[in-house]
Amino acid sequence: MTVARPTTSARSDARRNRGRLVVAARELFESAGVDVPAREVARQAGVGIGTLYRHFPTRDDLVDAVLEGAFEELIAVAEQALAAEDPWEGFTSFIEEALVLHARNRGLKDVVELQAHGLRRARAMRRRLRPLVAELVARAQEDGSLRPDFAPQDIPLLFWASDRVIELAGEVAPEIWRRQLGFVLDGLRTSAATPVAPVPLTYEQLRLVGRNKRGGTA
Amino acid sequence: MTVARPTTSARSDARRNRGRLVVAARELFESAGVDVPAREVARQAGVGIGTLYRHFPTRDDLVDAVLEGAFEELIAVAEQALAAEDPWEGFTSFIEEALVLHARNRGLKDVVELQAHGLRRARAMRRRLRPLVAELVARAQEDGSLRPDFAPQDIPLLFWASDRVIELAGEVAPEIWRRQLGFVLDGLRTSAATPVAPVPLTYEQLRLVGRNKRGGTA
DNA sequence: AACCAACCGGAGCACCTGTTCCGCTTCTGC
DNA sequence: GCAGAAGCGGAACAGGTGCTCCGGTTGGTT
Numbered sequence: 001m002t003v004a005r006p007t008t009s010a011r012s013d014a015r016r017n018r019g020r021l022v023v024a025a026r027e028l029f030e031s032a033g034v035d036v037p038a039r040e041v042a043r044q045a046g047v048g049i050g051t052l053y054r055h056f057p058t059r060d061d062l063v064d065a066v067l068e069g070a071f072e073e074l075i076a077v078a079e080q081a082l083a084a085e086d087p088w089e090g091f092t093s094f095i096e097e098a099l100v101l102h103a104r105n106r107g108l109k110d111v112v113e114l115q116a117h118g119l120r121r122a123r124a125m126r127r128r129l130r131p132l133v134a135e136l137v138a139r140a141q142e143d144g145s146l147r148p149d150f151a152p153q154d155i156p157l158l159f160w161a162s163d164r165v166i167e168l169a170g171e172v173a174p175e176i177w178r179r180q181l182g183f184v185l186d187g188l189r190t191s192a193a194t195p196v197a198p199v200p201l202t203y204e205q206l207r208l209v210g211r212n213k214r215g216g217t218a
Numbered sequence: 219m220t221v222a223r224p225t226t227s228a229r230s231d232a233r234r235n236r237g238r239l240v241v242a243a244r245e246l247f248e249s250a251g252v253d254v255p256a257r258e259v260a261r262q263a264g265v266g267i268g269t270l271y272r273h274f275p276t277r278d279d280l281v282d283a284v285l286e287g288a289f290e291e292l293i294a295v296a297e298q299a300l301a302a303e304d305p306w307e308g309f310t311s312f313i314e315e316a317l318v319l320h321a322r323n324r325g326l327k328d329v330v331e332l333q334a335h336g337l338r339r340a341r342a343m344r345r346r347l348r349p350l351v352a353e354l355v356a357r358a359q360e361d362g363s364l365r366p367d368f369a370p371q372d373i374p375l376l377f378w379a380s381d382r383v384i385e386l387a388g389e390v391a392p393e394i395w396r397r398q399l400g401f402v403l404d405g406l407r408t409s410a411a412t413p414v415a416p417v418p419l420t421y422e423q424l425r426l427v428g429r430n431k432r433g434g435t436a
Numbered sequence: 437a438a439c440c441a442a443c444c445g446g447a448g449c450a451c452c453t454g455t456t457c458c459g460c461t462t463c464t465g466c
Numbered sequence: 467g468c469a470g471a472a473g474c475g476g477a478a479c480a481g482g483t484g485c486t487c488c489g490g491t492t493g494g495t496t
Contacts, residue, residue: 183402
């Protein structure tokens with residue numbers, strides 16, 4: 001049984017330290033992923049390790065607090081894409097802009113990829129995103145530009161793939177993922193379609209992916 | 219200064235133990251990747267940890283000894299693909315068959331992806347593979363089937379991408395990488411080509427990728 | 437000013453890695 | 467058989483991680 005913990009305290013030092021922890025964690029998560037050692041976050045925030053655990057009893061609590069902003073950006077990107085006049089343009093710009101965020105924020109990538117990280121907010125974000133993505137796909141398919149055998153469940157696969165390219169080559173060639181994505185998007189046009197393995201992942205299968213951590217890379 | 223160490227010993231128990239270590243390591247590398255703890259390998263081989271380090275002073279020595287066979291398979295796949303009558307068929311079958319090997323052998327994936335693992339043999343394998351791959355690409359482009367702006371240096375990006383899908387979804391849907399690859403291959407046909415980010419990775423950049431380990435993932 | 441609950445810090449514990457070191461065992465040549 | 471070199475096993479060390487616990491401090495209230 002976990003006792004409810006107010007996110008804001010009566011004491012000014014506590015509030016200040018909490019803020020410092022969030023700032024430090026945000027910086028470190030962005031550049032090094034959500035797996036940075038807790039001691040590192042505490043050190044960068046200039047507080048003791050005990051203070052970190054006092055404010056965030058679980059790693060996921062910290063992740064949730066830190067990535068809220070990034071989630072909002074992601075959803076904003078999807079909403080903007082839905083507002084595009086051209087459905088194909090909307091579809092591709094969502095993927096591209098989302099990947100720009102991924103490229104800038106390693107922690108976001110970690111959380112989006114695996115189910116293993118994050119808590120309520122991460123899950124809420126996924127729930128809010130799903131219908132937007134489904135609509136982007138549907139719109140582009142009705143338009144005739146996106147191949148009809150593409151499924152919304154294929155979107156995560158695109159992200160996994162490009163995220164891997166970002167992760168491996170990001171430091172050497174930060175924009176090379178655009179090239180790889182370009183090839184993929186060319187294959188998603190109706191005009192390019194050729195029969196592929198016909199069964200996409202089910203949502204249930206997607207739910208199971210990455211349950212047991214290990215983000216792959218760095 | 220490392221003293222030269224004969225790979226075969228005069229003593230029967232030493233030879234037996236070395237063999238057991240290689241067998242155990244091969245099984246574990248295939249199912250769990252090259253990062254399995256050394257103790258695990260020793261335990262599975264029924265041998266002390268000291269014995270492991272006696273036979274393989276560094277992790278890379280073990281990796282080299284174990285993955286030699288997998289490298290040969292990979293090169294055989296490339297040679298077979300070069301023998302295909304249809305250049306496009308050869309090109310795609312190389313990628314598909316290589317990925318079948320990757321899907322079966324997590325350790326092979328690790329070594330092919332990163333420069334960080336393996337030693338002489340891994341490097342020799344990469345050197346032997348490169349001209350074969352270049353030829354597969356050239357053949358398919360001369361044939362007119364593969365888009366002319368594709369470069370041999372883009373091949374690793376395809377592997378990174380599909381490997382990630384295998385890694386994340388492999389347990390839930392072992393064949394789903396074929397669907398993702400199908401989309402990509404459709405985008406690699408000349409008929410599907412649309413301008414993409416025009417500059418591929420240089421070989422020098424490829425050399426730098428994954429120098430500092432931690433593939434990301436799992 | 438004085439009190440005390442809330443908070444802080446970090447030593448410390450438990451666990452996991454890679455790698456070394458060395459007393460004991462076993463194989464092989466004689 | 468015997469001797470000694472080669473090999474074996476695992477305790478032990480070093481470094482890194484998550485997380486807890488508690489003596490000491492401090493902020494805010496009275």
